[in-house]
Structure formats: structure tokens, C-alpha cells
Amino acid sequence: MMPLPSTTTLLVSGGDSRITPDPITGLNKYGCSTEPDTTLAALGSSTASVISERGMAAANALREKCAALLMHATPDTVYEQQLSALRSELLSLCGINEGAHVDALFAASGTDIHLLVGQWLQPDLTLMIDPAETGSGLAAALTGKHFSTDSTCTGGVPTTAHLGQWQGALNTFAARDRQGHPLDAHHIETSLTTAVESAAKENKRLLLVLTDVCKTGLLFPGISVIQRLRDQWPEQIHVLVDACQFRLSPQTIRAYLAQGFCVALTGSKFLGGPTFSGALLIPQAFSLACEGRMLDHAVGAYSYANEWPSGYSATRHLQRGANFGLLLRWEAAMAELRLFSALEEAQLQPFLHRFKEAVDTYLEQNSHFEAVPNPPLDRRSLGCPPAWDNEQTIFPFIVYQCLENGIRRPLARKASLLVYQQLQHPPTSRPKQRRFQLGQPVLCGEREGMPVSALRLCISAPMLIDAQDPVIAEKMINDALAALDCIAEIADSFRD
Ligand SMILES: Cc1ncc(COP(=O)(O)O)c(C=O)c1O
Structure with a gap:
């Protein structure tokens, strides 16, 4: 039987160094403590939040449940069962029923989710918003690189910049002008279209990242331009909606999935769960586009096979494992999502x-x-x-x-x-x-x-x-x- 560490210890485990508390202050790099902090006015959910009392109670309750289950089952099994329950509930709270053929996978943060999408789809070229407007590790994650020297979450220190065989190119687009004002939609559409046309004509596989919304609250580059380009090159263009801020209603999420776009979410921005937790909603059209692709062994530093929905052959080279920290961080976020x-x-x-x-x-x-x-x-x-x-x-x-x-x-x-x-x-x-x-x-x-x-x-x-x-x-x-x-x-x- 495996003894389960305390809730506070688990909450800061199983993620990259961004969630590690400073040994002196007890706070992570965003100033978040591991316990609810009622004297802090929490107005920073676009970056990170301190766990709420509601979230802490939910995380404690799930930890106790897991501790009891661990008396009779292995950590991998308990983790998989609880993650599967979480998956069903997340999909259900998004109004997604079984007939919709949408799956969900979990990872340690929104950045980890982007890394997994890159590794799974392996596009030749990814197009996305100016990196300043999104997660700072996304550019590395989407091109097949470790996103920091201590970004792995299942152990091990990267010894090379790239984590596996695949290396993708990245083209980024400004969303604001030099005054910080949003660029004109026509200008954005023209520059994106030019880049997509020239890559598509060279038969490249493209990943377009539709950011809804970015760090400063913009939707970029516009939904209709993405739809138009995808309709023009449906075999070559795949779309990831970066909804890591999770500032979307269930209707909007379902509408994106119905387009065949996969949707990246986190429990740790708008939802106010503790730093950090990520999920990817995968419509059937997207998994079909990735069919036959195996994730590299090296991706095992970021993902366990049992964090993926069952039946995905892409995970063949990944180990099973247990990340109870991630499970409890998501559970704390779910306590908010249920009420919201x-x-x-x-x-x-x-x-x-x-x-x-x-x-x-x-x-x-x-x-x-x-x-x-x-x-x-x-x-x-x-x-x-x-x-x-x-x-x-x-x-x-x-x-x-x-x-x-x-x-x-x-x-x-x-x-x-x-x-x-x-x-x-x-x-x-x-x-x-x-x-x-x-x-x-x-x-x-x-x-x-x-x-x-x-x-x-x-x-x-x-x-x-x-x-x-x-x-x-x-x-x-x-x-x-x-x-x-x-x-x-x-x-x-x-x-x-
Ligand atoms: C739009 C957007 N996408 C992705 C991320 C990365 O998510 P995480 O901080 O969970 O790694 C962020 C982080 O701020 C973000 O704002």
C-alpha cells in the first residue's frame, strides 16, 4: 500500500518548477501559497490564483477517498479511475454528451497541453499569436522543445533542448500595434492568409492556434478567417483553440468542437483552481487527423498513458503512472466549476x-x-x-x-x-x-x-x-x- 502525502504536499507536486514553493516564503513564483489566503484580494486569475477554501475542502475530500482506495488497488489504477470520473464530469459540465464523440486528456498545465498537441499532430508549421500574449512556454512547447530546463512533470531533467525526434517551425503574429492597440482585423487576416497560402501550397501540415482569449483578453486571429482557411485546405489545416483562460461558455466550447477544432482548457485561470492544471477536449475529427502517430518515448516526461482516454494507440510508448497532485488541483477547480x-x-x-x-x-x-x-x-x-x-x-x-x-x-x-x-x-x-x-x-x-x-x-x-x-x-x-x-x-x- 502506498502512503499518500498530505494535500498541501500533493498540490505542489507533479508539475514543472512554476508550481514549486520557495523554501523560505512558501509561495510559488506567482505569489500563491499552498493554503487558502483569505487576506489576499484575488484579482489575478488570468495568471494564477491561490486555492480557495472551497477548492481546498474538495481536494482534501478526494485525497481521503484516494487514500482509502489505495488500500485495495495500485496507484495507477486509483489515479486512472478518478481521472476517468473527472473526465466524465468535465465533459458533462461542458454539456458534451457521449454521442458527441469528444474525449478529454489531462496534463500538468496549459503549456503541457500545447506540448502534447504538437507531439501528437507533428505539424510542419504552427501559426499563433505573439508569444507575449500567451503562455511564455508555448513557443517552445509547440515546436517540440522542453519549455524550460525544469519543465518535465513526471521526473527527469532534460539534457537536450528538443524532447524527441519531431521539430516543428513556428510563425507568430502580432495582435497589437506599438501603442498596444489591437491591430485591424483586415491586416491580421491578410498576413495570416499569406503565410498559410504559401505553406499550404508546399503541401505542409499546419496547426493554426486560435486564441480565445489571450492574456490581455483578445480573441485572435478571428474565427471566420480560421474557418475560411480550414475549409480551403481541410486535409492540411488543423486547429487548436487555446482556451486555456477557460473564459468560455459551454455553448462556445461545443461550437468549437463541432468545427472539429480541439480545445485546450485549464482549471487554474478563470476557474480559480490552484497552479496549474490542463485538459484537452478532442473531437473525433482531430483524433482522426492524428491517427497512426505514436508519441515519442520522450513525451513520457510530460504525460502518462492513463491520462489519455482509453483506446488511443498514440500512447503505446508511454508508461502508466499516477499524478495525484494534478488530480487534486483539478478537483479544486471542479469545486468552482460545479457551482459556476x-x-x-x-x-x-x-x-x-x-x-x-x-x-x-x-x-x-x-x-x-x-x-x-x-x-x-x-x-x-x-x-x-x-x-x-x-x-x-x-x-x-x-x-x-x-x-x-x-x-x-x-x-x-x-x-x-x-x-x-x-x-x-x-x-x-x-x-x-x-x-x-x-x-x-x-x-x-x-x-x-x-x-x-x-x-x-x-x-x-x-x-x-x-x-x-x-x-x-x-x-x-x-x-x-x-x-x-x-x-x-x-x-x-x-x-x-
Ligand atoms: C492564453 C494562454 N494560453 C496558454 C497559457 C499557458 O497555460 P499555463 O499557465 O497553464 O501553462 C496561458 C498562460 O497564461 C495563457 O494565458
Whole structure:
């Protein structure tokens, strides 16, 4: 019988070094602790969140269940059974029934999911959004490389940059101009079409990544252009929807799957589960496109065979195993998804609108800030009715320092990072400061000839669940505005 470590130990195991707590602070690189942190205002779900009390209770309960099952079964078997239950529930909460022929596989993070898609499909060329707008490891993961020197999650340290035989090329496309404003849709369509046409004419197999949504909340490059290109070269073009933010309604997810697009999700962004957890929803059309391809032995550093749905010959060279850390992280996320899925549209819209109005107004009126514009999300070509996922849930903005003479100066990237860090960990000079977690700063154009970063306030599923209590809803909006006040104060405290 295998003794199961504590829930907190498991929660930080079975992933890459991004989830490892610092031995001194006990926090991971995003400032997340392994226990619920009720004094932190969690407004950073576009990057990572601290586990909630609900999530912790669910993870504890599943750990106990697994410990009991392990008295009579091997870890691989218990893991596989519990993951299979999780798979059924995730598909069911997305409104996907058995007749839809959609499967799901699990991996340690959204980046791991991208790595597995690359290794499985082995495209000659992948086209995706500017890497600054998505996970920092995606470019490596999608081209067959380890995404960091300690990115494996099932053990072993990579000794080479590439993890297996396959190496793919990558073409990336800017989503914003030098001001950080979204590029015109026509411009994006033209540059993507040119790149696809020339590769398709050379008979290349292409993976197009449709990012819905990116770190700053854009849908890129537009659904109709992807549909048009796929319809033109249906044998050569395959589509991965990077929905790792999981800011999508079940209708939208099903509509993507019905197109034959596979959909990457995580439990650790909008859902507010602990860092990190990933899943891939696989429609039959996509698995058929990969038919006959075996995953390289080396992929075993990122994936166990029993994390895949049964009957996939691609996993023949992978070992079976157990990653109870991943299972518990997903279970914590599912605790949020269960409650969130039970909410009606009419229960979501009021908070989404009030939060947006309050934040937009504040950013507009305070000269310490400049909102980064996001056009409305256009998913009309999927043909499903508009839902809550059409609303903005990520609010990026650039921070300025206001000087006594009325002049304002944009913060350099280093200073924005410092603001982000001091919001979570106030310096001793501000002992009474409240603690806020925002999305990590993202490179977002230039001001005065200098690259600048956007900080991000985010709405998460746990916030929408808690907002059903009007008093808590009000408090969360006030927290977001208090975070902005605090940012202005920190920015002004920097003197050269
Ligand atoms: C759009 C998008 N895709 C993928 C990722 C990578 O996911 P993960 O952080 O789980 O590796 C991120 C991370 O921020 C993201 O924003």
C-alpha cells in the first residue's frame, strides 16, 4: 500500500518548477501559497490564483477517498479511475454528451497541453499569436522543445533542448500595434492568409492556434478567417483553440468542437483552481487527423498513458503512472466549476456589467492609468447565441507616475513588475497596505519610446459565484478600485 502525502504536499507536486514553493516564503513564483489566503484580494486569475477554501475542502475530500482506495488497488489504477470520473464530469459540465464523440486528456498545465498537441499532430508549421500574449512556454512547447530546463512533470531533467525526434517551425503574429492597440482585423487576416497560402501550397501540415482569449483578453486571429482557411485546405489545416483562460461558455466550447477544432482548457485561470492544471477536449475529427502517430518515448516526461482516454494507440510508448497532485488541483477547480455551471446567465450579467463600469470609469478618470483597449469579442461565425463569455473579464491597463508639476510618466517594465510584486507583498514602509493579486505584467507596446507592461484586473468564476451575495459583490468591486488606488500610490512612491 502506498502512503499518500498530505494535500498541501500533493498540490505542489507533479508539475514543472512554476508550481514549486520557495523554501523560505512558501509561495510559488506567482505569489500563491499552498493554503487558502483569505487576506489576499484575488484579482489575478488570468495568471494564477491561490486555492480557495472551497477548492481546498474538495481536494482534501478526494485525497481521503484516494487514500482509502489505495488500500485495495495500485496507484495507477486509483489515479486512472478518478481521472476517468473527472473526465466524465468535465465533459458533462461542458454539456458534451457521449454521442458527441469528444474525449478529454489531462496534463500538468496549459503549456503541457500545447506540448502534447504538437507531439501528437507533428505539424510542419504552427501559426499563433505573439508569444507575449500567451503562455511564455508555448513557443517552445509547440515546436517540440522542453519549455524550460525544469519543465518535465513526471521526473527527469532534460539534457537536450528538443524532447524527441519531431521539430516543428513556428510563425507568430502580432495582435497589437506599438501603442498596444489591437491591430485591424483586415491586416491580421491578410498576413495570416499569406503565410498559410504559401505553406499550404508546399503541401505542409499546419496547426493554426486560435486564441480565445489571450492574456490581455483578445480573441485572435478571428474565427471566420480560421474557418475560411480550414475549409480551403481541410486535409492540411488543423486547429487548436487555446482556451486555456477557460473564459468560455459551454455553448462556445461545443461550437468549437463541432468545427472539429480541439480545445485546450485549464482549471487554474478563470476557474480559480490552484497552479496549474490542463485538459484537452478532442473531437473525433482531430483524433482522426492524428491517427497512426505514436508519441515519442520522450513525451513520457510530460504525460502518462492513463491520462489519455482509453483506446488511443498514440500512447503505446508511454508508461502508466499516477499524478495525484494534478488530480487534486483539478478537483479544486471542479469545486468552482460545479457551482459556476449552476448559475444562470441572468445571475452573471449584473456583476460583469457593474465591475466593468466601475473599473472603466476609474481608469478613465485617474491620470495614473491608461486602459488598454479591447474590441468586443466576436464569435458570431460559430452560430451560437451570445452568452456571458461575450463580456470582458480581463481589464489590462498601463500605469503612470504622476509628478508634482502635472506631468505623467509611464512606468518602465521593471517598475511595473515591482508594483505587481509590492501589491502582494507590501514593503515594510507600508505595513498597513492591503494585499492584492493581479495578473502578471504583460508587454504591451511602447510609450515615449520605451516598452511598457500592462497590469491586469480579472474577474474569475469564484468571484461570480461569490457575487451572488450582493454585499460580497460590492466588496469585490471596491477591492478592485482599492487595488487601483494602491497601484497609484506605489507608482508615485518610486523616485529616481
Ligand atoms: C492564453 C494562454 N494560453 C496558454 C497559457 C499557458 O497555460 P499555463 O499557465 O497553464 O501553462 C496561458 C498562460 O497564461 C495563457 O494565458
